[in-house]
Amino acid sequence: MSVLSRVAYRGGLSAGLAVAGAIGFAVLPAGAAAADVPGITDEQSAPAPFAEMQARIAEIETELQALQDPSAFAQPQTTRSTGAAENAGSTGTTTADRAQRAEIPGLTPRTAAQQDPSQALETLEALASGGQSQGTAASGGSRVQQVVSTALGKVGEGEDTNGTSFYGKWYDKHTKQRGFAAAPWCDMFLSWVAVQHGLQEQMGVFAYTPWHAEWFRKQGRFDRTPRVGDLVFFDWGGSKSISAIDHIGMVTGVNSDGTVSTVEGNVSDKVVTRKRGMGTIVGFGHPAYEG
DSSP states (O other): OOHHHHHHHHHHHHHHHHHHHHHOSSOOOTTSOTTTTHHHHTTOOSSOHHHHHHHHHHHHHHHHHTOOOGGGGTSOOSSHHHHHHHHTTOTTOEEOOOSSOOOOTTOOOOOHHHHOIIIIIHHHHHHHHTSEETTEEOTTTHHHHHHHHHHHTTTTOBOOTTSOOHHHHHHHHHHTOOSOTTSOOHHHHHHHHHHHTTOHHHHOOOSOHHHHHHHHHHTTOEESOOOTTOEEEEOTTOOOOGGGOOEEEEEEEEOTTSOEEEEEEEETTEEEEEEEOGGGEEEEEOOOTTO
């Protein structure tokens, strides 16, 4: 969302976060793994993580205001300033999208091919044929292919004109919380994808990216070796610290040049495809697609 939208939103988010804090920040549906949220917080004695979210959002907004060069969106960089400019608003939140293709005011649905014919379409064709995607075959068989295809199918969709997103609204409803409608939604987008395939226990349902990465780490499913269908966690500052994570995406291809192809929500307020180097990647969460 725009800087002005974020500034107008922060007051409302603060109230929403306060309510969320009273009932637990990441509430999962009854069918989700009971250990999801406690597994992230049971060893923490620091201040409430939603306070950390507010601080991180404020930090990125400050960096965004200092950047006026549109070329920052062209190529992913290993510096924090460029990452913050392209991905401002991604800190601490995760996914959601619509179960149907019903029109939502302010959204402009486009196919993956329209967004990036040389990357997204190639990925979709490779997955459909059961072959390799951007250099590496999808692990986990048809389940991975279906999940990646669902995420790629949302490329080009974005926020409403008032700065809210479908994914934030969905997350409010799904977790029975309030205050996420206009929040950064990169992680909520992927949470929505997970729920569409009944994979919330394998992929996780989160709105705060450091918690999500820690959830994978505690299961022994977090490292720096990418596979198609993995969730990839970024720190635009280039650290390898889970607590510094700013953003999340999904790996759609592992390339021979050492990069990964991704689909990501809340980049320039849209769902986009990107090609990312390892310099800003903290690690990869490996969903248990096999079961």
